[in-house]
Amino acid sequence: MSDGQEKTEEPTAKKQEQAREKGQVARSKELGTLGVLLSAAIALIITAPQFALGLESIMAMQFELDRNAGFDQMVMFQLWPKVGSALLKPMSIFFGIVVLGAFVGNIMLGGFNFSMQAASPKPSKMSPLKGFKRMFGPQAIVELLKGLGKFFVIAICSYFLLKWQFPKIISLSEGIQPVIFADALKLVGFIFVLMVLSLLLIVAIDVPFQSHKHHKQLKMTKQEVKDERKNSEGNPQVKAKMRSMQMSMVMRRMMQDIPQADVVVTNPTHFAVALKYDPNGRDAPRVVAKGRDEVAARIREIADEAEVPLLSNPPLARSIYYTTELGHEIPEGLFMAVAQVLAYVYQLRAFHSGRGKRPKKPSSELPIPEDLQFDEEVG
Structure with missing residues (x-):
């Protein structure tokens, strides 16, 4: 118990270790989001040629169908394995890169940490009253401001990026298959990357804020430091009794x-x-x-x-x-x-x-x- 004392002392190594065991580590949702989106954009650029070949193959299969196939319900089920095999490789690479990016983005701040205590269900989180307080508390306001900030940043960047790349978008109609598919996907990936990079401003603000917030939460009062030292060193009376024995x-x-x-x-x-x-x-x-x-x-x-x-x-x-x-x-x-x-x-x-x-x-x-x-x- 803090007994009303201010938390002015730096957290001890034991306090930090206990916090990690409870799953209390510094985390930035914005950094995790940036990792997912940026890896998705990069994966789209990398897999664009393979996606183009797969889409061309699928379109070719559809154009090769005769008139009677349009009335046969079993044709759709026969085409599914072929469609899946055409997109299996690029989809596997795409989602593999996205999963890796999501993992790296979420552990860059705070490191990898798995806690059974954090994973176990807590009745307090199911309380409607506490949920209402979280919805309208200071943290909810901060999240709302971050959401609005992301919306305006992405909206403004999207406008200028689309305006900049508009001639290239129009010129895609003059291409030929399957190059047009690959070029279109690469262009989408390129615009996507630049849009995602616009989130760096929000991430640059959020990461120090979350680190400071986490550090502030772990700070201790002088009494807590004394109690921890006393517990770690052992009760003096117990130690005296043990020495006597x-x-x-x-x-x-x-x-x-x-x-x-x-x-x-x-x-x-x-x-x-x-x-x-x-x-x-x-x-x-x-x-x-x-x-x-x-x-x-x-x-x-x-x-x-x-x-x-x-x-x-x-x-x-x-x-x-x-x-x-x-x-x-x-x-x-x-x-x-x-x-x-x-x-x-x-x-x-x-x-x-x-x-x-x-x-x-x-x-x-x-x-x-x-x-x-x-x-x-x-x-």
């Missing part, structure tokens, strides 16, 4: 992966990252869980319950947290630091299984590149 699913999967981790590096309180490494694979260690504050506390709690080693190293914990996404491999710059941590974890496992002595914890100053170091307050 997605985060919950990620958190559940993350917490389920912690017991399979090799080590959890902590801050020790603000950050926690769980790392998993497959010695038999070719991949680098990757992050299976990470979080800060309450999430970090939950990671430490699950790791402790699953007897996953916890190692406090604030610089490394912050570096992994800020540089590595969940499920991704750690950056190459942290390989040396994480390798020392994993070596400690493997030695610790051996100690607990009775296959070695207790290892020393890695140094608090692990080799972390300067560009991968982060302060406590970052993020």
